[in-house]
Amino acid sequence: MYFFTMTHETLDYAINKYSPNLSLDARSDLARLGQEVFLEKGACLFSRNAFDDYEYILLKGIARTYLPNMEGTEITLSFFEEGMVLPPYVTRTNNQRSLLFCDAITDCRLVRLGATEFERLMIDNLEIRNFGNSVLRVELQNKVLKEIRMASWSAKERLQQFRKDFTMLENYVPHSMVASYLGITNVTLSRLRKEG
Amino acid sequence: MYFFTMTHETLDYAINKYSPNLSLDARSDLARLGQEVFLEKGACLFSRNAFDDYEYILLKGIARTYLPNMEGTEITLSFFEEGMVLPPYVTRTNNQRSLLFCDAITDCRLVRLGATEFERLMIDNLEIRNFGNSVLRVELQNKVLKEIRMASWSAKERLQQFRKDFTMLENYVPHSMVASYLGITNVTLSRLRKEG
């Protein structure tokens, strides 16, 4: 009975963020497909150009995706907290090669699902398809929200929004990661923190 | 014979940007599903919260997506030129309601495909599925590229990149749209233009 194990309870928590009405059957399909993965703080989940064909659901911990800019500085693209699905396979990879880097910022527990099997499930099962599409939609929507904020908000406003989006995260991750996520230097971040 | 009509020749041009090796069969499936749409300069293709269940492929002209920020200023999210697919249905809508606005900046000719029929095709046909996934991937990749530039490049560098990405576009679209896309004011844009 899948709903007696701890793993599935928290997988459910993640699923509910995207498809709260997903049936028990579909949930159990996902659970059957998934295997748990543990990552230590600082460990790498996937690297740009490396082979990768999984979908990932973060059950516990904090992770981030990032890329180097032209000067080689790491720019944090997104943070991920408990219950969030990492960027979906189809948008995150090309020819099964990752386009991004992803590291665990704290110890993490995740569920991963083979991308091919998950695609199969999406094709066969309308509910899973809607779940997968919801993940895609949320991914894009978050990017659009960030895009507008980067284009028209001040650094202070972006920091305030960041604090709403990721409560307490500011205290758990290095400020250099937060600063690059916000598009400011860590000196500026420090200044804004002092102001309040 | 679909490849004798002008429409299909330019639909092919667009398809080649995403799936250059798509078979003639798959191309003809897409062509059969699509209907041509003409838009006059300034006309609206879809509006936030309005019903919309199409995929759109831009054959000719320039279009843009945008959203108002909190002050009501329109922020241009992306520009689209000949041969580009507009943001895909699954990421652009929620419950068949558009999340974005899209206007024609010049007279436009597009092909639109019913999203439901297109999804059906994606499910049934691996080639079309790969094409659709490629559209998704390009959409996300462009956002990630822009994200990095917004986070770590100066306004001048972003303008230079814009000129590479969209040759001549600067001369055809109102500068206020370019400026909001770059995340600067139109006064700043004017200054940068003067510098070179």
Add this chain to the structure above:
DNA sequence: ATCGCTTTTTATCATTTGTTAATGCGTTGT
């Protein structure tokens, strides 16, 4: 506890970008 290392803060100054307002300039309609 202390040393050595990294991260964060603080200070100073330079640069970039925003704000406001005036000017110019082309387009359109009469």
Add this chain to the structure above:
DNA sequence: ACAACGCATTAACAAATGATAAAAAGCGAT
């Protein structure tokens, strides 16, 4: 031709952010 309008440019000043470097604070290993 001219007025009226919208848009782009320019100028002057203010504010935000970056760059650099030094000081302070945190943190892990011994």
